[in-house]
Amino acid sequence: MELSTRAIGEVVHPTAAFYLPPSESRESFTPFTSERTPGSSWENSFMNPKNRIDSLELPQNPLWRVDGCAGLGTQYYVIPLFFRRIPPIRMDVFVSDFQPSFIREQLELDRAFHTKDSARLPRLAIAKHIVRILQCWTTTEFRDLESFEIFYKSVPFGSRLVLEGMSLDTSQVRVRVGLNHNLERRLLPLSRLAHLWGSNFPFPQVIDFFDLHVVSVLHDSVCLVKFREQLCIFKALTSGAKYLYHELKTLCTIEPHANIIQRPMHIVTKRCNFGTKRAVAGFTTFYHLKGTLRDILPHLRAHDKLRRVDQLKWSVQLTNALEHLKTRSGTYYPDLRLDNIVLSENSDVIMVDFEQRGVWCEFAAPEVNAIEYIRLIATDECVPDSISEKYRKILHDLVPGFETLEDERYTNPEHGFNLPWIALSAVEQEAAEVYMLGRVLWCIFEGVSGPQKAAVWQSYRWEPDLEFPEYRRTPPAMRALIDKCTRGRRGTLSNIVIRRHSHLLLTHKAADEQNALEVKETAKRFWYAEIQEAEEFLELRESRRRKGDWNDNYYERPTLRQVLKALYTFQKEAS
Known part of the structure; x- marks a missing residue:
């Protein structure tokens, strides 16, 4: 199954359990229905000469540069190279994900779905094509480059360059300016x-x-x-x-x-x-030029420079910072992943990103995921109304008045906008932080960029060669601590559906023995079971809370202070 925006709703999100395409009626729903994939035609065939790209050579003096990608291969960061000073207008390029197969294949849109970084993305066909399109547009639509600079500096912050009528002929692509007055x-x-x-x-x-x-x-x-x-x-x-x-x-x-x-x-x-x-x-x-642990860990390991003394130091520093946030600032940190940990000039860890949006399920605790799954189904447009209404009621019981937090306006809420974490008590929040910490500790001691071999959302320059909780390099005492921190962990979608290059495939069948429908049906069954488990957990939690015998540390994980004490012991023994 090809990676695309639609694959998120159909496979990757828990919405897959109830997914209906936007064009279909939201009034009916039948679980596990079959569907057919339409065949290709000569008109859209890659073999048709008119469907082949003429060139991906960059202009001799390019006026634009592509720095990265977001939005699952639909949003590209571009900056003009002909300004003396470039203001941070952030006029990104947006490309529709719904393209004919011959365009998707030649422009490598499937790879762009998960390739984000400035080292690899500019080498993709779509990035070169965008530079060529913008070169043509800039030189034909504006009197001169000075006129374009005046225009660029006059638009609202966050405006867009939308590529319409995508074609392999750059002169045929229309560039529409979307002025973001609303922002x-x-x-x-x-x-x-x-x-x-x-x-x-x-x-x-x-x-x-x-x-x-x-x-x-x-x-x-x-x-x-x-x-x-x-x-x-x-x-x-x-x-x-x-x-x-x-x-x-x-x-x-x-x-x-x-x-x-x-x-x-x-x-x-x-x-x-x-x-x-x-x-x-x-x-x-402040800018920390060494970058994030996501890239540093596998690089150090590949060059045999990942030292135990550094692994322990980073683990202690990270745990200490989390304990500090809880005890001294009375707040929670739901964004604990390697991307949000940078190294200082002295090679000390620095936690960044305090939006408090949270992480996806490969890092998040199961109790957080249970509420997040409910939220996604309650608010997704591709879930039938009868289904979403049921889960909106559950969500309302967890976070009364959650609708005000879903609004785009800033209202100064005391605890931020993260519904699953707001629904948890302080003790539950700490237990969820310990779970995320356990996964990060696993990455640190295994020297990998993430807990999954091939994360759907993003590929890395150094992909992990094993999947959590498999151990190869972590010392036994640390393994025991990580296992305690991640009590309650559940199997993830990656156990049955994996990204291989730019496709989603079933792990238990050869690639030539499966099709997209099988992948979707397998994911649908997985998410349906996960949602049922989430509902049962939340019902148990609510029932015991009413009786007054709910243990907020339901999975009996250690506290941050206990983790820190264990790390200090390991550090002392290793010195």
Whole structure:
């Protein structure tokens, strides 16, 4: 089965248990129905000469560069190369996922689905094609490059370049500018945030949006920029502002810690296109150039430089930081994964990303997943109304008034917008953090980039060669601790459906003995069972809570303090 946006709803998300394509009626649902895949025709055949791309050679002097990808192969970070100073407008390119097979194949859209990084993505056909399309558009639609620069700097923050009528002939592709006025309307001025957070709130220094110069785009929310010749990170969200403001508030108010990202250096404001509003568009933070543990661990292991002393040091620092957040700042950290752990110049771990959105199920605790599965089914448009209504009632019992948190507006909620974590008690939150910590410890001691061999969402430059909880390099004492931290773990979809290159395949059958329908039906049965298990767990939890005999640490995991004590012991024994 090819990787595509539709595969998420049909296979990867728990919505697969009840999925109906958007074009089908939402009023009826029959579990485990069959479907046919239409055959190909000469008109769309790769063998047809008119369906072959003419060239992927980059222009001699390219005007654009592709830095990365998000949105499952539909959103590409591009920056113009002909400006002296590039403001962080974030005018990304958007490509529809629904393309004829001959276009998908030649432009490598399936690979772009899971290939995100700046090292590999620019080598893909779609990235080169985008550069060629933008080269043609820029030079034909504008009088000169200076005119384009004036236009670029005048559009709302987060506007889009949408490629319509995708063709293998770059001159035939239409580039439509989508002006994101809606985002700028939702951005709030500093005075409004001060009203919400209090007049004594410790705001960082305020600087202007156009004083930043983009060096590269690292992520859909992160740019490497220069401010007065100093390199720093510019954090901003083009999808909405509520998570950004919540992170800004959190970073400005938590107690400092050596292994947690420093409070923001600057607040970045931009004058919006409508009216006179000068709104908060983002903030800057310190740049750690060594990168994330996701890339560092397998690189060190491959070169036989992953030392036990460093593994123990990082584990202690990470656990210490989590304990600090809980005891000194009274907050939770649901985003614990290798992508959110960077190394300082002194090779100490630094936790970043405090949006509190959470991680996907390969890192999350089963009790968190149980609530998240309910949330996804309750709010997904491709689930029949009769089904989603049932789960909306369950979600409402868990988080009364959850609808206000699902709104795009920022309302200054005390505990953020993460519904599963808001539904948990403080003790349950700590137990869920310990679970994520256990998986991260496994990655650290095995020296891998993640807990799955081939994660659907993203491939890595160094793919893991084993899957959690398989052990090869972790010492026995650490294995026992990791097993205690991850009590209650369940089998994941990757046990039965795996990404192989750019396709989803069943693990128990040869590739030539299966088809897309089998993959979808297998995933549907898996998720249906998982959802039933989630419902039963939540019913048990609610029943025992009413009786007053619910154990918030249901799986009897160690506390953060107990994990830290065990790590100190291992560290002492290894020295």
